[in-house]
Structures are given as C-alpha cells and as structure tokens.
Amino acid sequence: MTMRIYIPRDAGAVAVGADDVAAALEQAAAAGGTTIEIVRTGSRGLYWLEPMVEVATARGRVAFGPLNTANAPAVLDAMIADAPHPLRLGIADEIPWLKRQTRLTFARCGVVDPRSVEDYRAHSGYQGLQRALQLSSDEILADVTASGLRGRGGAGFPTGIKWKTVAQASADQKYIVCNADEGDSGTFADRMIMEGDPFVVIEGMTIAGVAVGATKGYIYIRSEYPHAVIAMNAAIAAAKRAGYLGTRIGDSAHSFDLEVRVGAGAYVCGEETSLLESLEGRRGIVRAKPPLPAHTGLFGRPTVINNVLSFAAIPFILSGGAKAYADFGMGRSRGTMPIQLAGNIRYGGLFETAFGVTLGELVDDIGGGTFTGRPVRAVQVGGPLGAYFPRALFDTPFDYEAFAARDGLIGHGGVVVFDDSVDMARQARFAMEFCAVESCGKCTPCRIGSTRGVETIERIIRGERVAENLAVVEDLCNTMKFGSLCALGGFTPYPVLSAFRHFRDDFGPAPARLQAAE
Numbered sequence: 001m002t003m004r005i006y007i008p009r010d011a012g013a014v015a016v017g018a019d020d021v022a023a024a025l026e027q028a029a030a031a032g033g034t035t036i037e038i039v040r041t042g043s044r045g046l047y048w049l050e051p052m053v054e055v056a057t058a059r060g061r062v063a064f065g066p067l068n069t070a071n072a073p074a075v076l077d078a079m080i081a082d083a084p085h086p087l088r089l090g091i092a093d094e095i096p097w098l099k100r101q102t103r104l105t106f107a108r109c110g111v112v113d114p115r116s117v118e119d120y121r122a123h124s125g126y127q128g129l130q131r132a133l134q135l136s137s138d139e140i141l142a143d144v145t146a147s148g149l150r151g152r153g154g155a156g157f158p159t160g161i162k163w164k165t166v167a168q169a170s171a172d173q174k175y176i177v178c179n180a181d182e183g184d185s186g187t188f189a190d191r192m193i194m195e196g197d198p199f200v201v202i203e204g205m206t207i208a209g210v211a212v213g214a215t216k217g218y219i220y221i222r223s224e225y226p227h228a229v230i231a232m233n234a235a236i237a238a239a240k241r242a243g244y245l246g247t248r249i250g251d252s253a254h255s256f257d258l259e260v261r262v263g264a265g266a267y268v269c270g271e272e273t274s275l276l277e278s279l280e281g282r283r284g285i286v287r288a289k290p291p292l293p294a295h296t297g298l299f300g301r302p303t304v305i306n307n308v309l310s311f312a313a314i315p316f317i318l319s320g321g322a323k324a325y326a327d328f329g330m331g332r333s334r335g336t337m338p339i340q341l342a343g344n345i346r347y348g349g350l351f352e353t354a355f356g357v358t359l360g361e362l363v364d365d366i367g368g369g370t371f372t373g374r375p376v377r378a379v380q381v382g383g384p385l386g387a388y389f390p391r392a393l394f395d396t397p398f399d400y401e402a403f404a405a406r407d408g409l410i411g412h413g414g415v416v417v418f419d420d421s422v423d424m425a426r427q428a429r430f431a432m433e434f435c436a437v438e439s440c441g442k443c444t445p446c447r448i449g450s451t452r453g454v455e456t457i458e459r460i461i462r463g464e465r466v467a468e469n470l471a472v473v474e475d476l477c478n479t480m481k482f483g484s485l486c487a488l489g490g491f492t493p494y495p496v497l498s499a500f501r502h503f504r505d506d507f508g509p510a511p512a513r514l515q516a517a518e
C-alpha cells in the first residue's frame with residue numbers, strides 16, 4: 001500500500017530544508033522498499049516546527065517536526081510502524097496552536113496540493129464562485145458589504161463600498177488588481193496563501209470581476225517572492241485548463257482572465273496608486289487622489305485594487321455566508337485576521353483568529369514570549385509605519401479602532417517583538433531612515449523631512465541638546481503627518497513618536513538601562 005506524505009513547498013519551509021527532507025524521505029523509502037507518495041503542500045504556519053511533515057492515517061494526518069535529513073529515516077520508520085517518536089506531534093488538526101485558531105481564509109493552507117484544482121474543489125473550493133454566478137451584481141455586493149470585510153492591506157477600507165464604486169462606474173473596460181507587494185516588516189501571510197492555496201486568491205478575484213463587470217485582472221507580486229510567482233502562475237494555468245479562467249467561466253456568460261506581474265523591490269510600490277504606475281510600466285510614484293483608482297485606475301479605467309488577504313476572504317463569504325463571517329470579530333472589525341507573529345518570538349507563525357484577541361495574549365500566550373527568553377520590551381504592530389507598543393498597552397484588543405485610539409495601527413497584521421536589549425532611539429532613527437530610503441520623492445515633507453529626521457535623531461543619540469532636538473523631531477513629525485501625500489510620509493511619525501512617548505529613557509546619551517545591562 002502506498003503511504004501518502006505531505007511536505008510543504010512553502011518558501012519558509014524550503015528555507016529550512018524541506019526539499020532536502022523530501023529527498024531524504026524518498027531515498028529512505030526506496031532503500032526500505034516502502035512505496036510513498038509525496039504531496040507538496042503549503043505551510044500550516046507553525047514555523048518553529050518546519051519542515052513539518054504529515055502522514056495520512058485512518059485517524060487523520062499525523063504530524064512530525066522539525067525534520068532534517070539526519071532524522072528523516074527514523075521518522076519514516078515511525079510513520080510506517082505508527083510508533084512513538086520524539087518529533088511526533090500527533091494529529092495535525094489537534095495541535096493546540098492550530099486548534100485554537102479560527103481558520104476561515106487559511107482553512108486549506110498546508111492541507112491541499114496548491115497545484116491541483118481537483119484538490120481545491122474537494123476541499124469546498126469554487127463553491128463561492130458557483131454561488132456568485134447565480135447572483136446579480138447587486139446581490140454579490142450586498143453580501144460583501146454585509147460581511148463587514150475591510151481591506152487587509154493596511155487602511156481597513158470597507159471592501160463592499162470599494163467594489164460598489166467600481167460596479168457603478170461605466171467604462172469599456174474595468175480591472176481587478178491584487179496587491180501582493182507585501183512590504184510590511186514581519187508579514188508573510190500573502191506569500192503563504194499564494195504558495196499554499198493560490199486558487200482561493202484566484203477565486204476571490206474572479207468573484208470581484210463578476211461583481212463589478214471586470215474581465216481582466218493582474219496580480220502584482222514583489223520580486224522577492226519567486227516561489228509565490230511560480231505557485232500563482234501554475235494555479236492560473238490550471239484554472240484556465242479547468243475552465244475557471246478565460247471566456248465563459250464555469251459555463252456562465254462571464255469572462256475573466258488573470259496575469260501575474262512582478263514588482264522590482266520598492267516598498268512604496270505597495271501603495272495602490274504607485275503600484276498602478278508600476279503596472280503600467282513606469283517608475284513607482286504615488287498619484288494624487290482624487291481621482292480614486294475606483295474611478296480612474298489602471299490605464300485610466302475603473303479598478304478594484306485589494307490586498308491578497310481581502311480577495312482570499314471572499315470565497316468563504318460567498319459560500320459560508322456573509323453572516324457567518326460577520327459573526328466573528330468585535331466592533332467594526334468583523335471576521336478573522338490572519339495575524340503574523342514575527343521578530344524575537346518563541347512561536348512565530350501564522351495565527352488566524354477573530355478580531356478582539358489582545359496584544360498580550362498574542363505575544364505572551366500564543367507567541368510564548370521572546371525567542372531569546374529575555375523580557376518583551378516593545379512590539380511593533382502594522383509594519384514599518386506602525387507604532388511601538390510597550391507592555392503597558394498589552395490589553396489593546398486586535399481591532400482597527402482600538403489600535404487607532406492608541407495612536408497605532410494593525411495594518412496588514414504583522415506583530416514584531418523586541419526584547420529588553422532593544423534601543424528604541426535607534427528604532428526611531430530606523431523608522432525615519434526607512435522613510436528616507438523608500439520615499440518616492442514626490443512630496444517635500446516626506447522626501448526632505450525624513451532625512452532631516454534621521455540627522456536630528458542622530459544628534460539626540462549623540463546627546464546633543466536633547467530636549468531641543470526632541471522638540472524639533474516632534475515638530476517635523478507633525479509636518480510629515482499632516483503635509484505628506486501618502487501614508488509613507490504621513491505615518492512614519494507613528495513609530496517615531498510612540499518610541500518617544502513610551503520609551504523616553506532611551507533618548508539621550510547612551511541609555512542608562514542598556515549601560516547597566518552591559
């Protein structure tokens with residue numbers, strides 16, 4: 001009998017040896033005369049256990065991890081004998097870290113073969129599109145609006161309103177654009193889902209096309225994601241072969257086609273208008289708004305532009321029901337958020353859960369504190385433009401409004417943890433430097449202000465007229481906040497000012513705290 005073994009092909013798992021483990025298992029099986037079938041999946045998102053390998057049994061998939069080429073033969077023996085092994089983690093779905101999640105968007109990630117439309121369909125795939133094809137445009141838009149889904153790319157804008165604006169625009173051609181630039185520090189959910197369940201993104205974009213009357217879509221993927229580019233291209237080709245892309249999709253009157261475009265490595269190309277410039281073949285410079293992309297977007301046509309996770313949430317909303325999605329969450333943050341735990345953290349990975357979980361729960365309980373074992377001192381949530389939160393704010397629930405009320409943002413759901421060896425003055429300097437390096441240069445507060453910001457914070461670090469220079473940086477931050485054209489210049493003040501506010505002791509000549517630790 002053939003034994004089926006699941007090994008991730010996810011870039012994160014491959015980086016720690018998943019390909020070598022696959023080869024070692026094949027070799028050990030051949031040597032022992034065992035017939036195995038290896039299915040390459042995405043990752044389940046428990047990155048400290050990668051490469052995590054699963055074997056199909058009558059009781060469900062049994063997981064082992066982390067594997068390497070040395071321990072793979074013994075793990076294979078344990079799989080064959082269904083015997084105990086130190087790396088045996090039990091039934092994968094029962095692993096507590098996975099079991100306590102609410103996986104609506106990531107339900108199939110790490111489970112299915114990302115190259116197989118049949119496997120996707122066998123796990124409820126394309127049910128959302130099937131339903132959407134029976135509905136009118138207005139009915140689809142009503143579902144998306146009722147779900148309460150807000151854009152997962154950073155700004156949290158209601159997806160239903162955006163789609164409705166494009167649906168109401170009249171034009172000879174409309175476009176759907178998927179923002180897969182994923183530039184935020186500590187984030188990897190877009191990459192994971194594109195590599196582990198690419199059809200859910202394709203299905204979400206197709207539903208958007210049907211809803212607003214667009215026949216063409218582009219997925220803009222950052223160049224640093226070659227595995228995701230391969231996965232998306234393979235899935236697009238498979239969807240075309242199966243009749244889910246192209247003309248008369250799913251035997252309906254609708255047509256929809258998709259192409260991947262690869263970015264060239266600029267953070268600002270994740271900003272939607274800059275992304276559109278880049279897609280059109282120009283340098284990524286931010287466009288002034290209005291006009292909104294929903295009216296005048298790609299090639300001057302009405303365009304829906306959404307993040308990967310926003311599109312990936314759509315199939316569940318259409319198949320499981322808007323109410324089922326909206327029943328999760330708190331306040332105006334409905335549904336689930338795929339949260340990415342990163343930085344100096346013990347259990348780093350993808351944790352999808354309903355909005356409302358507190359920052360403390362995420363970092364201390366789910367994340368298990370720091371990897372180094374030292375106390376957690378600061379957490380940056382929402383990428384390089386997000387605020388640094390001290391432990392005193394760990395009661396903040398993961399919710400757009402709750403974070404905004406404390407001058408923070410949840411952005412794309414990235415949580416980056418720092419221990420007590422962090423120097424927050426240097427982090428503030430880094431925030432300004434990041435802005436200076438990544439600025440598209442269109443507006444003065446960002447282009448010049450960030451460079452002056454770096455210089456002034458450096459003076460503070462050197463201990464030069466600290467109080468005066470702190471006031472200069474605060475003034476500069478206000479100019480950037482209110483005078484910048486886009487959120488790169490406009491939000492850089494948040495990490496800088498939060499570092500000032502919550503970690504004031506670090507600003508000045510050589511912080512006493514760090515000197516004492518040396």
Ligand SMILES: Cc1cc2nc3c(=O)[nH]c(=O)nc-3n(C[C@H](O)[C@H](O)[C@H](O)COP(=O)(O)O)c2cc1C
Nearest residue numbers: 151152153179181182183270271272306307310487
């Ligand atoms: C500097 C900057 C970088 C951004 N980078 C990304 C990104 O990498 N991915 C993303 O989806 N949105 C990014 N955004 C947000 C987009 O401009 C836009 O709001 C988003 O693509 C809309 O999709 P959503 O409504 O689904 O979130 C960025 C914004 C700014 C200002």
Ligand code: SF4
Nearest residue numbers: 440442443446486489
């Ligand atoms: S804020 Fe910075 S990145 Fe944004 S438009 Fe102005 S110069 Fe460009």
